[in-house]
Amino acid sequence: MIFTVAIDGPAAAGKGTISRAVAQQFGLRHLDTGLLYRAVGARVANGDDPVAAAEGLTPEDLARGDLRSLAAGEAASRVAVMPDVRAALVDFQRRFARAEGGAVLDGRDIGTVICPEAEVKLFVTASPEVRAQRRWLEVGGDKDEVLAQVIERDRRDAERATAPMVAAPDALLLDPTEMGISTAVEPAARAIREAFGQGRA
Ligand code: DC
Numbered sequence: 001m002i003f004t005v006a007i008d009g010p011a012a013a014g015k016g017t018i019s020r021a022v023a024q025q026f027g028l029r030h031l032d033t034g035l036l037y038r039a040v041g042a043r044v045a046n047g048d049d050p051v052a053a054a055e056g057l058t059p060e061d062l063a064r065g066d067l068r069s070l071a072a073g074e075a076a077s078r079v080a081v082m083p084d085v086r087a088a089l090v091d092f093q094r095r096f097a098r099a100e101g102g103a104v105l106d107g108r109d110i111g112t113v114i115c116p117e118a119e120v121k122l123f124v125t126a127s128p129e130v131r132a133q134r135r136w137l138e139v140g141g142d143k144d145e146v147l148a149q150v151i152e153r154d155r156r157d158a159e160r161a162t163a164p165m166v167a168a169p170d171a172l173l174l175d176p177t178e179m180g181i182s183t184a185v186e187p188a189a190r191a192i193r194e195a196f197g198q199g200r201a
Pocket of ligand 1: 012033034035038076077107108109110153157
């Protein structure tokens with residue numbers, strides 16, 4: 001079975017929680033593609049060339065304990081504007097998406113660039129304030145600064161020339177603000193069940 005669930009959207013919208021939940025529910029492998037950019041950003045912070053870092057990523061790079069920090073997110077967003085960095089990461093993501101057994105990938109450009117043929121596409125979003133609050137609860141620090149960083153990162157991710165963050169025209173839009181992220185898993189799971197039912201798997 002080849003079956004891809006593409007889950008895109010801005011930082012801290014709840015993509016990760018929804019992705020992990022549906023991957024577990026349907027027995028699909030999961031790739032958090034933000035981690036790839038975070039790992040490249042971390043290597044660049046240590047003095048590596050961005051494209052060489054993207055081409056030479058190792059499992060150890062992805063296992064670093066500091067990739068979830070705000071600083072790592074910033075560094076990721078900066079290297080993510082570079083077309084050659086993005087190009088170096090495409091094949092790995094495409095192979096993961098279309099490997100036998102089915103996969104969930106979350107990121108910014110999965111439904112538009114990495115896997116436009118994905119059987120299910122979701123775009124998860126929420127207001128910057130709601131997302132900043134969530135991020136602040138995770139990482140602490142100055143609340144206003146966290147909000148400013150969320151807004152700046154959205155702008156950079158959405159305005160870059162290559163593979164900007166945008167909902168695919170055929171994506172189902174989910175805003176978990178009102179319902180809570182765990183409740184938002186249900187419409188995501190329904191969309192996947194429907195796609196299975198239509199024999200798209
Ligand atoms: O999802 P995240 O916060 O871990 O992503 C960190 C940064 O990586 C994000 O600001 C932009 C970049 N990114 C991207 O450009 N494309 C993806 N598919 C995933 C992440």
